[in-house]
Amino acid sequence: MSPAGLPPLTGPADLHAIEREPLSGRDLALTTYDLLVRAAQRWPNEPCSLWIPDTAAIENHVRVTFGALLERVHAIAHALHTVGIDRHDAVTLMAPNCGDLLAATLAAEAIGIAAPVNSALDLRHVAHIIRLTGSRVLITAGPELDEELWKRLLDGAAALGIETLVALSPDGHDHRRAPELEKRPGLRTLRLDDLVNGDKPAPAALPTAPPAPDDLAAFFHTGGTTGTPKVAAHTHRNQAVMAWSLTLAGGATAGQSIVAGLPLFHVNALLVTALAPMVTGARSIWPSPRGYRDPKLYTSFWRLVEHYRPRAMSAVPTVYALLAAIPVDADISSLKTPIVGAAPLPDSVRRAFTEATGLELLEGYGLTEGTCASSATLPGDAHPGSAGQRLPYQTVAAAVVDETNGRVRPLPPGETGELVISGPTVFAGYLRRDGDHRRVSDSDIVIDGWLRTGDLGFVLNERIHLRGRQKDLIIRGGHNIDPAIIEDVLLRHPAVSAAAAVGRPDRTSGEVPVAFVALSATDITAQELMAWADEHISEPAARPKTITVLDSIPLTEIGKPFKPxxxxxxxxxxxxxxxxxxxxxxxxxxxxxxxxxxxxxxxxxxxxxxxxxxxxxxxxxxxxxxxxxxxxx
Missing domain, CATH: 3.30.300 (GMP Synthetase; Chain A, domain 3)
Known part of the structure; x- marks a missing residue:
């Protein structure tokens, strides 16, 4: 066993040794509430999170211990219960990162169902999500935390069907000096601190029976910036087992830290940087409410690492691309485990970050429907082209799916097909709404016991190798083109800082490849880049018809290239x-x-x-x- 009491995981042999013990035989927390209770009992006075309100003063933070977080979760759970939240009720959470957003998320999971939502979504998509979840309570940023968001939701609450709007305060803010909140007819508006009666002693338990492992814990939406977002349902077992599995891959342990800069509406933020540290007693460092979306963070990031001495960080490729361009002006020797996921890692970003820092990026693979991660690159075990080794108790295979009879045929090792996953972290299904009734169904994505990922790849020696997404494939006259072929070539040009290839409609071929780039130098033309692509892309069908220069490639809120x-x-x-x-x-x-x-x-x-x-x-x-x-x- 490791110092944290975890079985070692350094390669495929350890993976098989772990799986010889049935998961049911391990003494694991199987709900997120039990996960927090165990952490608070074991490390009551140790910090679980450090919240930095302003990156202009990175040394200033609000410290929250495991014991204090459990007390706050109990208090918020009682407050939510007073406004009608029970086991089957969803609570919408829509705010920048702050300590009370995490506590409210855990409280919502403890007595009901948490439904985090991206604050960048327009009201039409938010209304769709709320209709699916049936939520009537929305926890959001108060005017002191995000005035624009507060105003937008205050004015839009009636159209969203929200009855109670709860305002969060910035970390370290004294709510007793805050002005009275605006009112709207038919809408109850109040501050979370007032709702929990913050001056009274915190309750010692939940107001209801604790959740069971197979109770629903959270609703996470996928996509939604264009098109209609889907809403994925996680059980407590999904999230608790995932949190334990992630710790085996070599993150932070007791007394160590992980930088947590992704927004809490994303599964990576909640699972990798909030729940997994509870298994080992590690602490999370949350740099500013906007996290990695805060441009000011990058100029002070290396000083933040020197000051807080984190062992790990978790981010998306675009974050590491930005950091690679920032000179390392501080002692970053504590940082050992830079984890990257949520989008394919371009080789150019991998190389640039290693050259700038001397650190190897550790790539993982997963999706919201798999509760977060299905593979991770173990420290010292990086293999170029691989997104890491599958995590214990998950089976990952490349397969052919027979659409006529709904059967999945796994392929031999090394053969490319659609990646499919089975195991305890496969989600409960997508939300559906039949009139006034909400239901969860996995019938359109879990086939023959396997979760269809829509990703192409192969599995060899328990390691996952990605080959693009089925829906991202550019299909030119029946010829499948992986956009990564085009993107990798363009990214090798010294003037290109970002690239994305997509299919453009074409009458004769169905679609043809086109590319978009952002430049680090201005002395290059699109015509010159076309010549570069024609020279270096050996497959004629994959050569882009056009290349368009943009100021920046559009990204999702967590930094994924937004190809739609x-x-x-x-x-x-x-x-x-x-x-x-x-x-x-x-x-x-x-x-x-x-x-x-x-x-x-x-x-x-x-x-x-x-x-x-x-x-x-x-x-x-x-x-x-x-x-x-x-x-x-």
Whole structure:
């Protein structure tokens, strides 16, 4: 056993040794509440989290111990119970990172179901998520934490169906000096500190029976910046087993720290940097409410590492790309485990970060439907091209899925197919709404006991190798093109700092590859980059038809390249050019995503019918109606 009481995991032999002991025979916490209770009993006065309100003063932080976090969770759980939250009720959480957001998330899981939501979503998508979850209570940033978000949700609460709006305060803020909150007819608005009666002693237990392992713990939405987001349901067993599994891969242990800069609406933030440290007694460092989305963080990041001496950090590739460009001006020798996931890691980012810091990025692989991670690169065991070794008690295989009979046929080791996963961390399913009834169904994604990931790859010696996403494949006349082939070549050009390749609609081939780049130098043209791509991409079909230079590649809130926006941009430009060539320049084209398809909305003068006729033949839905307005606008 390791010093933390965990079985060692250094390679495939250890993996098999761990799995010889049935998971049911291990003394594990099987709910997130029990996970916190055990941590508070073992390390009551040790810090579990350090919250830095402002990156301009990185030395200043608010310290929360495991014991204090459990007390706060009890207090918030009682407060939520007074506003009607029970085991089957969802609580929407939508705010920048802060100590009370984490405590409220854990409290919601303890007596009901937590439903974290990305604050960047428009109200139309938030309304869809809330309708699915059935939530009537929304915990968000008060005006002192994020005035714009507070105002937006205050004005939009009626359209969202929210009855109670609870305001969070910034870490270290004295709520007793805060002004009274604005009111709206039919909406109860109050501060969390007032709701929990902060001056009274914290309750010693939950107001209801503790959750059971197979109770629902959380609803996490996937996507949603364009198109309709899906909402994935996690059980307590899913999250608790995942937290334990992650600790085996070599993160921080008691007395050590991990930097936690991803937003808490993302599974990586909650599982990797909040719940997993509870297994070992490690602490999380939360740098500013915006975390890695705060541009000011990067100029002080290395000084933060020197000051807090973290052993680990968890981030997405774009974060490491930005850090690689910041000179290391501090002692970062404590940092041993920089974990990267949530998006494929370009070789150029891997090399740049290693050259800048001397550290090897440890890549992992997972998805929300798998509760976070299915593989991790173990320290000292990095293999180029691999996203790490599968985690214990999860089976990962490349497979062929027979759509006619719903059977999954695993492929031999080393053969590429769709990656599928089985095991205790496979989610309960997606939320569905039948009239007034909410249900959870996995029928469209769990086939024959296997979770379909939509990712292509192969498994060899228990290590996972990714080969792109099925939906990201550019299919040119039946020829499958992995966009990574194009992106890797463009990223090798010294003037290119970011690249993304997508498919653009084409009449004869279905779609053709196009690329978008952001530049680190301005003395290069798109034509020169086209020549570079033609020279270095050996596969003629994969050579991009166009390369467009952008100020920056659009990203999701956690830093993933957001390809739906680029597909829409490429399609819009191409269709607009075709209409202009045919003498129609008074019709506007607005392209959106609906159920996985591109939809072109045409608006303008009386030539709408003619324009629609011209654009027939593309694999795009053409509509001439105007778009619906968002709720609250």
């Amino acid at each position: 926006a680029l597909r829409a941009q490429a399609a819009t430009g191409h269709l607009r050019d075709e209409l202009t060539e045919r003498g129609i320049d008074t019709v506007n084209i607005d392209i959106a995503h609906d159920a996985g398809r591109l939809v072109a909305h045409l608006t303008g003068d009386g030539k709408l019918g003619e324009a629609a006729a011209i654009l027939r033949g593309y694999d795009i839905d053409i509509r001439t109606e105007t778009k619906a307005k968002e709720p609250g606008r």
